[in-house]
Amino acid sequence: MSEVLSQSEIDALLKALDSGEVDAQEIKEDSNERKVKKYDFRNPQKIAKEQLRTLEIIHENYSRLLQTFLSGYLRAPVKISVLTVDQYAYSEFSNSISNPAFLSIVKFKPLNGEIIVDMSPKTAFAAIDRLLGGDGENVDEIRTFTEIELTLLKRMMNKVLDLLKQAWENVIELNPILEKIETNSQFAQIISPTETVALVTMNISIGKIEGMINLCIPHLTIEPILNKLSTKFWFSNKNNDHDDENTKLLEKNIKNTLITMKAQLGSTKLTVREILDLEVGDVIKLNEKQGDEVKILVKSNPKFHGIPGVKNKKMSVKITRVVKDGEETDDQ
Structure with missing residues (x-):
């Protein structure tokens, strides 16, 4: 039975109660029974839906910042959008990583732990081609990265991570630090395979080349600030920050006013x-x-x-x- 009844179903139920076909006491006893909900111990749900929604809002803002930056940095039309934000066991994420891969291991300071930024190799090669003066379209061949290519990508990722500070500023003052870059997922085991992670999946297109960017954020890393990952807290802080900015701007203008x-x-x-x-x-x-x-x-x-x-x-x-x-x- 659906939770919301139509008017015809309500009328039929009232008629059945009047005629004695349905016993009201039995309905009451059924409603008092303990409801059983399925729980998957292999994939425990540690992050609430509202918190996932806040993560989605944060990274929608991040995707806009990243799109603007990469369009100028690569001198090419770049489009980025958030596809999904969900939670999985870390093993599900690590098993889905291609080989070779382009994985950025990032210290999520001041929080304890690390996150992984996984950019699809095809997209990474398109970015390299653009940085070296190409059109970024001849990237059909997927191979291992050279030292020069990794150096170029590392420089780009340092700038990309700086944008995370702005996206998260309404929740926490972040200082993400690029620790290392790995091209093999076996060397990117930042937590236990059974631990829960929030996975933010974004679609990115550089010119005609499309790929994915995945941000793997362990639950253990963001656990201290989970109470702040609510839309109410996020928007209230955003409004407060906006008021503070206006106040500082007004104060600055007043201080620079010339008077006799x-x-x-x-x-x-x-x-x-x-x-x-x-x-x-x-x-x-x-x-x-x-x-x-x-x-x-x-x-x-x-x-x-x-x-x-x-x-x-x-x-x-x-x-x-x-x-x-x-x-x-x-x-x-």
Whole structure:
């Protein structure tokens, strides 16, 4: 029986209850029975669906960053998309790796343990061909990598791993380090074959060449941050980071704003007649005495007090104190 009944099924059930064909007590007893759920001990489900969904969101963001970077780095049209995110036993992943392979063993600092980035050899050869000036299309022959080719790929992978920091920044501040590159899966046993891993599979096309990129992330490695792998936590952190960025940008713009600042050496009051009679050489007597503090105005508002003087043969004012909020000042 399906969990959601149609209206006709509900009407039929009510009719059967009224006629006595169905016993309500039996239905109640059936519903109280313990439900048995199948469990595969060879492939234990240690990562919740919501956590897998968060991993998918993280790596969808990573795929966009990677697509933009590789398009410029290889000078070729590159398309990358996330196909699946699921959990398996490590043996299932390692047994599916081709030979020769291109495996990057990465320390997932500050978390303990390592992850594996598996790029299909066909895609790796296409990238090498593009880096060496080719069109990246003549890669039908799959062979072992030369030392020069591995050096070029290692340089590219270091840049690719830097993008992981941005993709994971809403969950944890990562510092992934490329430990080594292996071309044989037998030398890439980072955990026990029975351990659970999260496997992120992405499709990549470089020009006309298509392949796969697999990120194998052991459960033991991300176990300390599993509670953070929820969509609610991820989006809340993303919004907080966005607010922090806006606040810092606003603060930076305010600090770089130019405003008028002037020191008022003194003041006095004159009649209009006295102002009209002023001539060159006249001396105006101010209310302030020699040695008194002067006001320093920001725009038209008193902000500081200071003492006038000379520094490097230029007139200057040394700030002595700040005008406190609510402090009474003389009329300007």
